[in-house]
Structure formats: structure tokens, C-alpha cells
Amino acid sequence: MPSAMREFDVQNYLKTPEEQAAYIEAALEGGDPSFIAAALGDIARARGVTTFAAESGLSREAIYRAFRPGGNPTLETLAKATKALGLRLSVVAA
Template sequence: MTKKIKISEIPEFDAVEYLTDEEEIAAYLTAVLEDNDPALLAAALGDIARARGMNQIAQASGITREALYKALRPGSAPRFDTINRVCAALGVRLIATPMGSARNSV
């Protein structure tokens, strides 16, 4: 007989646990960018910033910790300047590739 599990007993998924190195961070961002959803990108950058330490990323980006939390919360729509500053603080950059390239089909 299979044991029934209540939805309320299932732990909430937190990507932060899996963002342990640059390759995993880059793969996560690449997957998020493929969805073409700015709010999802903001939330993903928030996950990465939490994995790296929000205080550290706030200092490196020149954005207050409170403003960083606000800009990177799920559902937000941060300005490109904010995204660019956070990416620089995280040590990643967004790269454009032609839509028909082999890199986009991976």
C-alpha cells in the first residue's frame, strides 16, 4: 500500500541550495532567460543573490540591501540598470546570440 502525502507536508523548493558554482548559476540563468519572463529573471537573480549572500551582492552592486530585495522579489520588474549591476556583482553577464544558432537549441 502506498503512503499518502499531504501537499502541506511537501517542502517548498528553493533553488538556492543548488546554486553552488558558476556553471550551475549560468545554467539556471540560461534556462530562465529562455522563458522570456522579466519577473522570472528578477526572481532568479534574487535566488542567486541569496545563494551568494544578499549583503555581499548589495555592496558589490551599490544597491541597498532593502532595495535589492524589493527589486529581485518574485513578480517585480526591475530596470535594466539594476539587472546589469546585479549581474556584474554576481560575476555573470548576459550574452545575446542569434535565435537560429546552435547554442539556443541546447
Template sequence: MKTATKWDASEYLETEEDMAAYLNAALEDGDTSVVAAALGDIARAKGMTQLSKETGITRDGLYKALSPTGNPSFDTVQKVVKAFGLKLDVATA
């Protein structure tokens, strides 16, 4: 019997460009749970311990906030995005 392995996006996010494109796609989706999950994938790719140090948010707090069922505050999102070396930008639709 064959078993499928779970696909983990964090294993494929190697550059800041990869991460920015991934986050942009999540933002375009419009579902906040997708955005939180994408931030979590990027966080795991960069290293949750380092992200915790850079944001001042505990690892457990990051895991909880950046899970598909998480609901991160805008302050958390800003800190995380800045720590990724990215920025949120607004454009006309």
C-alpha cells in the same frame, strides 16, 4: 500530518556555472518575473549583504527588485549580473 518544505533554488546554486545555467534558463523562458526571481535566487545563494556592497543597492531594494513580483530596472540587472561574475550575451534565435 506531514508538511512539505518549500523548495529554494538558492540552496542548489553552488558554482558560477550553476548560476549561469539557471539564469540562461530563466532568460529563455521569456517571462520577466521569472528572470527577476532567478536573479533573486542567485543573489540569496551568493549573499544579499555582499551583493548590496558590490552593487551599491540596499538589501531591501535588492529583495524588492529581485522578487517574483519585482520589476528591476535594466541598470539594476546589469549591476547584479556583473557582481555575480556573469555577463549577458546576445545571440541570434
């Protein structure tokens, strides 16, 4: 009897702020801007886009537009999103 397989959904693994922070940290370490934007979108969907919009002060449309694969959020949008996640942007030597 074949086993039932479920489609992988990263949102199922982003339940806590610590999991979300680790996910963003891994995305930032990879350095791919498209993946970083998509990772923030994954977290927004895991939290609930409406909730994330209220927390960040961004519109739902802005979240969907900026935080998708190929998205290109502005620095202001990125700062609002990370602040809502309880994170801050920083720079370290490579």
C-alpha cells in the same frame, strides 16, 4: 514508516558560479521577466544578500524589491547584478 521530506529550496542548488550562471541562462531562455527577476533574487539569497549587495553596489532593499516574483528591475539594476555575478548581458537573434 513515512519518509521525511524536506521542502525544496533552490538556494541549495546554486552554490557555484557555474550553477548560478546556468540558472540565469535557463530563466532568460524562458523569457518571463518575473521569473528572471526572481531567479536573480534566488542567486542573491544563495550568495547572501549582504554579500551580493556589496558586490553589486545595490542596496539590500533594492535587491529585495527588484528581484522578487513580480519585480521589475531597471536595466541599470540588472546590469549591476549580472556584472556582480561575473556575467554580461547580450542579445542574440531568436
